[in-house]
Structure formats: structure tokens, C-alpha cells
Amino acid sequence: MKRLxxxxxxxxxxxxxxxxxxxxxxxxxxxxxKPAVALITARVDAEVTIDCGQGPVTVKPRPFI
Numbered sequence: 246m247k248r249l250x251x252x253x254x255x256x257x258x259x260x261x262x263x264x265x266x267x268x269x270x271x272x273x274x275x276x277x278x279k280p281a282v283a284l285i286t287a288r289v290d291a292e293v294t295i296d297c298g299q300g301p302v303t304v305k306p307r308p309f310i
């Protein structure tokens with residue numbers, strides 16, 4: 246009986262212990278699941294219009310990819 250209780254206690258302790266977890270980025274998770282299937286990219290684009298007294302001037306730099 247003591248053996249059964251000891252085994253149950255060890256099992257419950259193992260189940261109650263928090264599992265080591267770590268966060269993966271979306272790209273890391275996809276590459277681990279299906280290598281070389283998907284690539285996640287981001288594009289930063291901007292357009293600015295300013296008026297310094299000589300009329301509006303619009304500036305649109307090249308996008309950062």
C-alpha cells in the first residue's frame with residue numbers, strides 16, 4: 246500500500262511541475278515544423294507630406310524590406 250501511495254505521489258508531483266516553456270517566433274515555429282516551406286518577411290513603407298510655407302512637399306523613401 247505504501248508503494249502505491251509513493252508511486253501516486255511521484256506521478257502527481259511530475260504532472261504538477263511546470264513544464265519548461267519558451268517562446269518561438271512565428272518564423273522559427275514554421276521552420277521547425279516544415280523546413281524551407283515558408284518565409285516570413287516584413288516591409289516598412291512610408292510617405293510624408295510637409296508644408297514649410299512654399300507649398301506641400303511629399304516625400305516617399307524607398308521601402309525597407
